[in-house]
Amino acid sequence: MTKGLTRGDYDERLGRVRDYIYDHLDEDLDFARLAEIACLSPHHWHRIYHALHGETAFATVRRLRLHRAAYELRQTTMPVERIAERAKYDSAAFARVFKEQFGMPPARYRREGVYAEPGCNRNEEGSPMRxxxxxxxxxxxxxxxxxxxxxxxxxxxxxxxxxxxxxxxxxxxxxxxxxxxxxxxxxxxxxxxxxxxxxxxxxxxxxxxxxxxxxxxxxxxxxxxxxxxxxxxxxxxxxxxxxxxxxxxxxxxxxxxxxxxxxxxxxxxxxxxxxxxxxxxx
CATH class of the missing domain: 3.20.80.10 (Regulatory factor, effector binding domain)
Known part of the structure; x- marks a missing residue:
């Protein structure tokens, strides 16, 4: 009889996928390869991943790349074009997707951050009110x-x-x-x-x-x-x-x-x- 998988087995297998995603964000990720790393059926592993993570593997990769891009915009002098490339977007697509998620284009976000939003209250010196x-x-x-x-x-x-x-x-x-x-x-x-x-x-x-x-x-x-x-x-x-x-x-x-x-x-x-x-x- 084949031994069944425990909850711990699923945790360990999808943990390998998580680690692989974090370690290879700069690469074009092959989702068939992720299923192989998880040692799960390519036909079903997407559903298992979504059920355990609350999002698809594609959404995880997209979220992590955009999160990294936001950090690089605010904390480094890396050119926007290079940041877009690392996030796997051309410049136009990156500007569109970034604005959808952060409320403003990348260049403006680099200059001002989210506190540039019109609805943000400011003090007399112009600093954001927290x-x-x-x-x-x-x-x-x-x-x-x-x-x-x-x-x-x-x-x-x-x-x-x-x-x-x-x-x-x-x-x-x-x-x-x-x-x-x-x-x-x-x-x-x-x-x-x-x-x-x-x-x-x-x-x-x-x-x-x-x-x-x-x-x-x-x-x-x-x-x-x-x-x-x-x-x-x-x-x-x-x-x-x-x-x-x-x-x-x-x-x-x-x-x-x-x-x-x-x-x-x-x-x-x-x-x-x-x-x-x-x-x-x-």
């Missing part, structure tokens, strides 16, 4: 996948987390994705930065490898709501620590910041993403 409030946050139990490397690459760990939670049927109501950042990126080599891609869970939920449990303390937090692409979160942190905190009369607690994601790239365009940044206070 939403911040002081909250009493409850303690939070997080089940997550550890990530070591540049913080902008934590999406890879989130994809693995999604696979594990789906195959183990651990998704539940009132949960959110949570990211915790343990090192100061300004003084830590990118390759050594430690973070956790997690999901808020019930305190009593059993957590087994590869998931790790993390307990986040409750208490008073400054909560900054960021609207827009993850590529611009760095600017939000700069404002939080460089503008708001020095003028607030408050002091940061000796605990890491964390992010709670109100939506995700699988259900919202980059320009519509909502992220709450939690800064623990003394």
């Amino acid at each position: 939403e911040i409030e002081i909250r009493q946050a409850p303690p939070l139990t997080v089940a997550g996948i550890p990530h070591r490397g540049p913080y902008m690459e934590i999406g890879r760990a989130f994809d693995q987390l999604h696979n594990v939670l789906t195959t183990r049927a651990l998704y539940g109501p009132s949960q959110h994705n949570v990211a915790v950042y343990f090192d100061e990126a300004a003084i830590t080599p990118p390759a050594d930065c430690r973070s956790l891609a997690g999901r808020s869970v019930r305190p009593a939920m059993p957590i087994a490898s590869p998931l790790e449990r993390l307990e986040l303390a409750g208490g008073e937090h400054a909560v900054l709501r960021h609207r827009g692409p993850y590529a611009e979160l760095g600017a939000a942190y700069d404002w939080l620590f460089g503008v708001w905190l020095p003028g607030s009369g408050r002091e940061a607690a000796d605990r890491p910041c964390y992010e709670i994601y109100i939506n995700t790239p699988m259900d919202a365009a980059p320009k519509d993403l909502i992220t709450d940044i939690y800064l623990p206070l003394k």
Whole structure:
């Protein structure tokens, strides 16, 4: 009798596909090759992938390439034509697709970012007005996948987390994705930065490898709501620590910041993403 596949088998096989996609984004991906890597029927593997990821493999590749393109536009001087080429678009198609997802053409996004949108409120100096409030946050139990490397690459760990939670049927109501950042990126080599891609869970939920449990303390937090692409979160942190905190009369607690994601790239365009940044206070 042929041994049947377990949920863990599916998680492991599609994990290989996930890793292959991340490692070969610059290549023309062959979806028959992805089925081969997954050791699943080419006829059915697309349906299995979609059921476990919430999007098709094609949508995953497209999302990751555009996310990388947004980062390159804001954080590098790479020519737009080269960024489009790396995303597998000609210049005209890239401009069209990027505008659909980010609300403006690539060149304008490079200059101004999403806060150039007409609906964005600004202060007297012309800087964007950011939403911040002081909250009493409850303690939070997080089940997550550890990530070591540049913080902008934590999406890879989130994809693995999604696979594990789906195959183990651990998704539940009132949960959110949570990211915790343990090192100061300004003084830590990118390759050594430690973070956790997690999901808020019930305190009593059993957590087994590869998931790790993390307990986040409750208490008073400054909560900054960021609207827009993850590529611009760095600017939000700069404002939080460089503008708001020095003028607030408050002091940061000796605990890491964390992010709670109100939506995700699988259900919202980059320009519509909502992220709450939690800064623990003394």
